[in-house]
Amino acid sequence: xxxxxxxxxxxxxxxxxxxxxxxxxxxxxxxxxxxxxxxxxxxxxxxxxxxxxxxxxxxxxxxxxxxxxxxxxxxxxxxxxxxxxxxxxxxxxxxxxxxxxxxxxxxxxxxxxxxxxxxxxxxxxxxxxxxxxxxxxxxxxxxxxxxxxxxxxxxxxxxxxxxxxxxxxxxxxxxxxxxxxxxxxxxxxxxxxxxxxxxxxxxxxxxxxxxxxxxxxxxxxxxxxxxxxxxxxxxxxxxxxxxxxxxxxxxxxxxxxxxxxxxxxxxxxxxxxxxxxxxxxxxxxxxxxxxxxxxxxxxxxxxxxxxxxxxxxxxxxxxxxxxxxxxxxxxxxxxxxxxxxxxxxxxxxxxxxxxxxxxxxxxxxxxxxxxxxxxxxxxxxxxxxxxxxxxxxxxxxxxxxxxxxxxxxxxxxxxxxxxxxxxxxxxxxxxxxxxxxxxxxxxxxxxxxxxxxxxxxxxxxxxxxxxxxxxxxxxxxxxxxxxxxxxxxxxxxxxx
Numbered sequence: 001x002x003x004x005x006x007x008x009x010x011x012x013x014x015x016x017x018x019x020x021x022x023x024x025x026x027x028x029x030x031x032x033x034x035x036x037x038x039x040x041x042x043x044x045x046x047x048x049x050x051x052x053x054x055x056x057x058x059x060x061x062x063x064x065x066x067x068x069x070x071x072x073x074x075x076x077x078x079x080x081x082x083x084x085x086x087x088x089x090x091x092x093x094x095x096x097x098x099x100x101x102x103x104x105x106x107x108x109x110x111x112x113x114x115x116x117x118x119x120x121x122x123x124x125x126x127x128x129x130x131x132x133x134x135x136x137x138x139x140x141x142x143x144x145x146x147x148x149x150x151x152x153x154x155x156x157x158x159x160x161x162x163x164x165x166x167x168x169x170x171x172x173x174x175x176x177x178x179x180x181x182x183x184x185x186x187x188x189x190x191x192x193x194x195x196x197x198x199x200x201x202x203x204x205x206x207x208x209x210x211x212x213x214x215x216x217x218x219x220x221x222x223x224x225x226x227x228x229x230x231x232x233x234x235x236x237x238x239x240x241x242x243x244x245x246x247x248x249x250x251x252x253x254x255x256x257x258x259x260x261x262x263x264x265x266x267x268x269x270x271x272x273x274x275x276x277x278x279x280x281x282x283x284x285x286x287x288x289x290x291x292x293x294x295x296x297x298x299x300x301x302x303x304x305x306x307x308x309x310x311x312x313x314x315x316x317x318x319x320x321x322x323x324x325x326x327x328x329x330x331x332x333x334x335x336x337x338x339x340x341x342x343x344x345x346x347x348x349x350x351x352x353x354x355x356x357x358x359x360x361x362x363x364x365x366x367x368x369x370x371x372x373x374x375x376x377x378x379x380x381x382x383x384x385x386x387x388x389x390x391x392x393x394x395x396x397x398x399x400x401x402x403x404x405x406x407x408x409x410x411x412x413x414x415x416x417x418x419x420x421x422x423x424x425x426x427x428x429x430x431x432x433x434x435x436x437x438x439x440x441x442x443x444x445x446x447x448x449x450x451x452x453x454x455x456x457x458x459x460x461x462x463x464x465x466x467x468x469x470x471x472x473x474x475x476x477x478x479x480x481x482x483x484x485x486x487x488x489x490x491x492x493x494x495x496x
Contacts, residue, residue: 166194174201182212190219190232200240207240215243218250225254226268239275249278256282260290261305274312289319297323298342311349322352329356333364334378348385363388363396370400371411384418399425407433407447417449426482428452431475432459438474439464 163185170176170184184197200207219232222242227235235242257267271277280286293299293314299307308315323345330336330344345351354360367377367387380387390396399421403409414420423429429452436442436451441464451463460468 163188169194170197174198180208183208183210183215186212186216187236190229190236192233192236196233196237199237204240207243210243218243218245218247221247221250222271226265227271228268231272235272235275242275242278245278252282253278256286260308262308266309270308270312274316277315280316286315289315292319297345298338299346303346307346307349314349314352317352319352325356326352329360334374336378340378340382343382344385351385351388354388360388362392366392366396376415379415380418384422387421390421396421402429409446409449413446413449420449420452423452426479431478434478435471435474436464439466
């Protein structure tokens with residue numbers, strides 16, 4: 001059969017979507033959410049230099065970025081109005097700690113990243129060799145010695161009280177050029193502090209050679225396509241080279257994202273999650289990667305936008321080795337046909353990041369150990385691939401014990417309601433069960449797992465026959481008691 005058309009990948013000019021004004025995007029609302037998903041899935045002996053989470057298979061050392069939350073798509077087996085807010089895995093798992101230490105600058109030519117066909121992506125660095133770095137240092141010192149800029153009098157600053165004192169410290173420790181002050185001052189508007197500038201300097205000193213006007217033009221463009229101002233600090237620390245990328249380069253990459261089906265409202269989140277994609281050539285790296293995912297892996301072209309939203313790092317991963325190793329493992333271990341594995345990757349592309357030995361195999365063996373046959377395991381993984389991301393000790397095992405001991409269900413009930421494994425034990429499963437028990441409305445036999453699926457409102461109406469407020473009060477009381485039990489603190493009671 002002929003491969004699907006690749007109209008979206010032709011080297012044509014792509015129209016950019018209507019985008020909001022940069023000024024309007026400066027104010028970002030912080031979104032707090034909690035994931036009980038396990039990140040301890042990958043090889044502990046292959047720790048990322050900037051991450052406290054060592055359990056991913058890092059095919060690219062520099063491409064792990066924190067991912068913003070994305071919508072979790074409902075499973076086909078459930079009704080459209082079911083509540084998924086209690087899912088323990090509502091979105092992207094691939095995340096790292098932006099405060100983790102960064103390697104010091106090593107004066108040697110770095111190894112260039114390669115895409116799945118071994119091509120070298122574009123790089124904007126002009127200062128890779130020790131000779132050029134030494135020349136840059138010499139130029140920096142010379143410019144200060146002849147007094148090109150009087151940092152105390154001549155430069156008009158936006159954050160004067162912060163910028164000047166901090167800049168003087170940076171000059172004393174890192175030979176910051178006087179001419180860099182306007183740029184440093186501008187970047188301070190995004191909340192960068194001395195430690196952030198230090199990290200940027202050690203990671204890519206040449207980024208400070210960019211003028212303040214050029215940097216502002218480029219960052220304002222990123223803000224205009226949806227990058228939040230609060231995320232700019234992390235982007236700059238992770239990928240300071242972004243200051244050097246031309247406006248046309250940034251626009252061509254945004255156009256590429258639009259062409260593969262990324263909605264305009266999600267562009268900013270993709271960039272924040274994987275800013276390193278700007279260092280890869282659209283024609284020589286990004287498009288070939290997408291073609292590989294469609295033609296070799298078998299992902300439907302219409303699903304590419306969703307796949308990239310769930311895991312932006314898939315664009316900068318060595319996808320051929322990641323796919324082949326996991327395909328061979330799942331087909332051999334579970335007898336999984338290719339169409340089932342493709343469905344898993346489409347639903348949960350993070351699967352391609354997980355270690356086989358420390359991530360996939362232990363979870364498959366756990367499901368076997370509780371009495372599941374390989375056909376049952378395959379059914380659960382195909383329906384809810386996110387199970388492979390959940391912690392064994394803190395998630396899967398406690399839910400299984402609660403299922404058989406408290407809910408009096410057998411393991412086969414999970415094949416009918418695999419969604420049970422993705423729901424929060426503390427926030428959803430235990431409160432609803434005990435609420436019905438307190439109302440004496442829990443059945444005597446196996447507790448119906450279908451009661452955990454609907455929204456709180458529907459649950460109260462259909463199962464509890466009581467008000468939503470009454471259930472929320474009960475749940476809040478349970479959570480407070482549970483917290484007090486874990487911390488050894490007493491819950492506060494009002495004195496009358």
